[in-house]
Amino acid sequence: MSNLTEMGKQAVAAKYELQRADTKSKNQALLKIAQAFRDNQQRIIKANAEDLENGRRKEMHPGLLDRLALDERRINAMAEGLEQVALLPDPIGEVLDQFERPNGLKITKVRVPIGVIGIIYESRPNVTADAFSLCFKSGNVTILKGGSDAIHSNIVIAQVIRDTLTACGFNPDVLQLIEDTDRSIVREFMQMNDCVDVLIPRGSAGLIRSVVESSTIPVIETGTGNCHIYVDDAADFEKAIPIIINAKTQRIGVCNAAESLVIHRSIRQQFLPLLAEQLRAHHVEMRGDADTMAVLPDVVPATEEDYGKEYLDYIISMKTVDSVEEAIAHINRYNTGHSETIVTENEAHARMFLDRVDAACVYVNASTRFTDGFEFGFGAEIGISTQKLHARGPMGLKELTSYKYEIVGNGQIRK
């Protein structure tokens, strides 16, 4: 299954079939695949053991080995993920707009699948099932390119999905996995404009950057988050501290974790000692400007680079400002368009922050950790878009669709 040209042709052929599949058949297939994961648990674990063995031999970082590992519990979670997607409403066929023109043309704007979605991802093999289920439910054919570290796991997972699709009467080519682990294949994949409608990279900032730079196919950028929390002069400290601790420490390796604090100068004497005590208790290193260091002697000096950095670690940068306007300017300069919070009781400041901060999700008095398809109630998430084209913020099933115009006339010609 490794000839890319052939795979592209098969994807396009499968696309036309899948676009007209009814909701019930798609849901039944998702449920059967979930069952097949449970039935094939030992087979999946065995393949995964090979990947883990190779990983250990290559002295892979323990954190990465953990992301790579599949056990009974994780395979069950994969199956449950599919069952949840089966329960979600089918976005396809939704009428988005309908109008009649003076010449009698009836125009209907209807939601349709995008077509063929390419996904390039790294070591977590559960993405194979997860990404497939969302693309499939939204009527899209998927071509996956996973990391070579997870290749044995991915091959078995894809095979279980394809076999079950066939048993359910679907063309198995609605899911294809690129098994070739040669690096040149990724470059070729990113130039398949004739067959692939969009590429979604999922993984590290480096992976995403390389896809954006090399792909001629439209890309949806996801998941880089240099998220800020601004503590205003009108902040309620009893809200500010739990929000900061939650956003920084609840889960450090995720894109919606906070990486930087912006603090109004007038509150630094009262606020910073209270905050620092909590941050220290959570083992968070603070890196700040001269004004924070004047209050907190154990703060490390922050460099220009710190303000632009997504640490994904127990580190936070700190910057003092003289006004909400200065806070907004600082955030717009350094952020990655992901999630930004103001903590304030001043409604005018909150409004200004909501209006002027340029990010997918702008919060008042809440943790940045809520930027998530499940937390937003979308029931699913393929990623968090940090670009402005097509989709912004958490992407669920609707964000994996396009639309078409259906125009019905009775012989109209243009004058």
Next chain:
Amino acid sequence: MSNLTEMGKQAVAAKYELQRADTKSKNQALLKIAQAFRDNQQRIIKANAEDLENGRRKEMHPGLLDRLALDERRINAMAEGLEQVALLPDPIGEVLDQFERPNGLKITKVRVPIGVIGIIYESRPNVTADAFSLCFKSGNVTILKGGSDAIHSNIVIAQVIRDTLTACGFNPDVLQLIEDTDRSIVREFMQMNDCVDVLIPRGSAGLIRSVVESSTIPVIETGTGNCHIYVDDAADFEKAIPIIINAKTQRIGVCNAAESLVIHRSIRQQFLPLLAEQLRAHHVEMRGDADTMAVLPDVVPATEEDYGKEYLDYIISMKTVDSVEEAIAHINRYNTGHSETIVTENEAHARMFLDRVDAACVYVNASTRFTDGFEFGFGAEIGISTQKLHARGPMGLKELTSYKYEIVGNGQIRK
């Protein structure tokens, strides 16, 4: 104004100002600029004369010279275009969705500008005013790179706009024109991911392809149209013939003109002679398969290449099929995702065609020439998107926007 890095910085600075401009101020500026075009008519015509002179010296094709030329009437049309855009509703600030989560977070999805839009275009200098007005009304900063053939005209038009913007209290950098005509500058422009949010190429298929291939910035592909008309066995010939003549000949050089006919085999004996008479009267060359040639001896044999070609000329390709399914498969194979028509009185065939043809605009019993922002009632058009990401089909003001989520809480943290 030719240092791109500097221009990028200026665009970003201007973006934050323009995003919060109110509708009234934007409309007033558009009306003043319209007036300024009329007041500066002689200055614009004089600059345009230089471009025309250079074009004649380079023995530019008369058609291109015509597209390049500006006279009193065309400058007035540019001014009227701006006045029309001033009358359109402002899309910015529209609430697209609003919901409350069980934890009390109030989420509002609100329409916002994209930010900075880059437009790369060819010889028509009126695009300078046209593209600016749509981007400006939708709150977007514009960086324009026009063709070198129109450089003198473009410089004066941009100057009139910028001077008037300044007089109206706007930052003139909401419009910047790249004056450097060196080809390397275009490549640099297409890599300005830090400053430019989207690139829209407007012009020939070659220009669009080169932007898609070289840009690392997201691109919206516009305007390549290999549009088909399928004449079904249940077609009303009295609708079919006027639709074909209109779609093919009303304006040959546009993307929504028809380029290819697909005809049900069972009607060819009766239909083709009637059609051919009309096509000949309109000087349209026919290129067909063996089955059309069997009925019409003057048809030129069509090659594989003909079926994939956007002629933009008095030529049409013809293909016979045995069923609506075969017609759909042929169209999905060769089309560019623009506009496709079925002529039929059979509702089941019409429904199948609407469902299965993969294009931005799918018609029943109407000319493909209606694919147009004005004909759709959008009041404006920046182009016709033939891709599926972000926008598909005619793009008006709304298609030049993105959205953001505003989330208001009272101290919520994630469990």
